[in-house]
Amino acid sequence: MPLDTGGLTSLDLRTGGDRETSRGGGLTPTLEVGPDIGAALKAARELRGLNLQELADSTRIRRSYLAAIEEMRLDELPSRPFTIGYIRAYAAALGLDGDAAVERFRRDEPVADTALRAPIGVTETKDPRVTLVVGGGMLVLAAIVLWNIAQRAMTADAPPPHTAPAAAIAKAKLGAPAGPVALGAPLPAPVESTTPTPYETPGLAAATAAGGSSDAVVAANKAAAAAPKSTEPPTATEPLPPTFVARGTVYGAEPGASVVIVQARKGASLIVRGAGGAAHFARQLSAGQAYRVPNVKGLTLEVTDPAAFQVFIGGQSKGLLPAATIAAEKLTG
Structure with missing residues (x-):
């Protein structure tokens, strides 16, 4: 009579004649097979009939990372936290x-967690401005050091300061008076340092005497205009x-x-006009300044x-100027 083998899927002959049968439930993949977790995942994938590209599309993980996990090439993977994920x-x-x-x-790779590594493909770049600032500071420092060295070298090579001979110094000390020094009479102040004549505002004195009335100023001006002018030099x-x-x-x-x-x-103004009335010279002269009159008619x-x-x-005094x-x-007449 034939045996009923409808549920038998595989037959494994063990040593000693023992046989082990596995039915359909024995085809369920497990994570404990293989030498490591990579081999277990690969066996489960192959049992499902999937390839790496299909898994990469469904998990959004690079195909190269999945292959590295199956072969446990951990150096090709990012840091440990990423690998666990x-x-x-x-x-x-x-x-x-x-x-x-x-x-x-974690049982297969009991490595202590290390510092996080940047994802593969990211390159660290330095700020170029930091390099420029550091370089500029070094140049300035080098320039200061060189300048100080040059100054010291120039000072060392400079000739000593000139000093008077010892004989001249001794002679000067002997010629100096031992007693009090007699001073002469004080000299007058220079011409440029004399105080100019205070300016008097025309009519101010009359207005002050009249209590600040402007009518008094007008009356004083009319009286001055009506008064006969002195023709005496x-x-x-x-x-x-x-x-x-x-x-x-x-x-x-x-x-x-x-x-x-x-x-x-003393300080006063001088205007020299030509025959047509045009001004040839006009200046406020200070005390001591002079004007040599050109030999021109008119x-x-x-x-x-x-x-x-x-x-x-001709260098000889002829007195004061006769008129304003x-x-x-007429000066030479």
């Missing part, structure tokens, strides 16, 4: 327990120098081109104060 996803895609697959992997209140001595800048004609010189005794001199100017003919407005030809 890939194994869990691989097992789940095959319908297996992902946590059990991870536990088998100004007189000097102090002796005048007999000869011309330049005590400042001499404007006008070149030396030898004219013999008429007008020198300011010149007229206008000054603010005749007593502020002294006239010299005078023709140059």
